[in-house]
Amino acid sequence: MAHATLSHSSRFSRLLSTSRFLRKPSPLFAGEGFRCCCSAATDDTSPSPRKRVVSGVQPTGSIHLGNYLGAIKNWVTLQDTYENFFIIVDLHATTVPYDTRQLGKATRDTAALYLACGVDISKASVFVQSHVCAHVELKCLLSSSTPIGWLQKMTQFKEKSRKEGGENASVFLLTYPVLMAADILLYQTDFVPVGEDQKQHLEFARSLAQRVNHLYGGRKWKKLGGRGGSLFKIPEPLIPQVGARVMSLTDGLSKMSKSAPSDQSRINLLDSKDLIADKIKRCKTDSFAGLEFDNDERPECNNLLSIYQIVLGKTKEEVMEECKDMSWGSFKPLLADALIEHLNPIQVRYHEIIAETGYLDKILSDGADRAIDIADATVHNLRQAMGFYMRNSAN
Structure with a gap:
């Protein structure tokens, strides 16, 4: 998240002329035969005149200079232009073996560093991924439309599964890109700040959004009582011209990483x-x-x-x-x-x-509440479009 961070954008003509970011859309799984429905997704609970940005970092290890210069520092520059959701993606930290005693502390530390680096809670929502249950539910729903061949192509799975000993790798490691796609698509996001190494995951999310829009959106959804149109926006990347990939101090050829042994x-x-x-x-x-x-x-x-x-x-x-x-x-x-x-x-x-006791907890709670309002509407729409019997909340 790294993941990082996650969004869709319809057809936009340009970025602000002062932006330091490049727009580089390119579907990873081109040729699969799924059309891109780029109309705005329906039932967004609080439409904003500003485009929406979503990104996140895993609470594993210590946040380092690469995370900061390649992601968090750039988030700060986006705050005045976009509506922002910055997530501590703790669920992603469980795809490989981890220390259960450290996860909670690392999550708080990561949130505190977001704020210390300049993320302004009056301009951005900061929250913990696992505090918004819709992330897991949307991952489950999207999994039914995800070809396993797409997952097996992912570079990160190939690399990390080798480290875990092949057959010992968890199912979660294989389906990690579906959760990342859920993180992105859940908020009907317009832009995702990504480094070069995360482009494959964003392209996966774009292709999956197109596939689900084709399978369940438009007239099919309307016949089931929905408002029709696209279920998801199609994410667009924002790639910083400088600092997109900070390299290791020990070789200059590999990315600076929390998982590096030294x-x-x-x-x-x-x-x-x-x-x-x-x-x-x-x-x-x-x-x-x-x-x-x-x-x-x-x-x-x-x-x-x-x-x-x-x-x-x-x-x-x-x-x-x-x-x-x-x-x-x-x-x-x-x-x-x-x-x-x-x-x-x-x-x-x-x-x-x-x-400051309680200060961080209040920020994360408020951020999760704002996220839930949007996330629950997205999941409701997809459940309806997929034909589930909808609960009557009046009873």
Whole structure:
């Protein structure tokens, strides 16, 4: 979520000219023969003039610089433009073996870091995935329309199931993309901020939405008493031009990850100043002279310069002018200082939030209530369209 985060968009002509994001729709499972019904989904309980954004992060391990620069920092820039739902996707954390004693604490820590990083609850709903039961119900309903071949194609399942020993991998790991699709489609979302590595999951959600719209929407739904039209919007990705994928400090070729065995591979948002400085000092570099962006033979150089660029808010040209003639011995202390200065306010605010008893619980409860209003309407519509006998709440 990472998952991250999740939405659909009908045909929109453009993004705001000031947006730093690229729109890159492209169905993953093209050629399956399902048409895209892009009219607005019916019965959204609280239509908003603003487009809706949904995203989330798993509460496993510590939130690191890659999560922050690749996702959460970008969420903050979206707040003034879109209606936002930011989820702590705790159910996703149970697809592989995990520590039951740590899940609850990690969930609170993740929520606190969302807020400490600048997510504003007056502009965004923040809630825990498992607090909104419709996520699980929609996953169940969508599973009946999901071809197993689609799931077996997913790169993440292939990689993680190998780690779990093939046949020992859980069914939940296989059906993980259906839950992610439910997270996205449940809120009739317009845009999903995604990194390059999450595009396959979003494309899966787009294809599944098209399939369900074709199987159950339109006139078929209307004959069952619904209002017709599409059941789901078709999600569109928002891919940041900078910071979409922050790489490991130990090789520069793999994504910075919570699951990497070495903590040296990542900067965690709550790392101490000394630890940040030590990790940057020891991170892998190369023996070339000078520093430069976009040289395929220098992935570590490109990664470290990109991190420096983003945390300082500079352009590539400004960073190149400053750093092109530097040695690693000169640049690494600059990068460490920039990271420490950037992360310090986040760490201070995080500790303030955690110390405020009841404050975080109230935010998460209010966020779940707002989410439930929309989520329940989506599930109700799909149940009706699929022909279920609907409960008469008047009795």
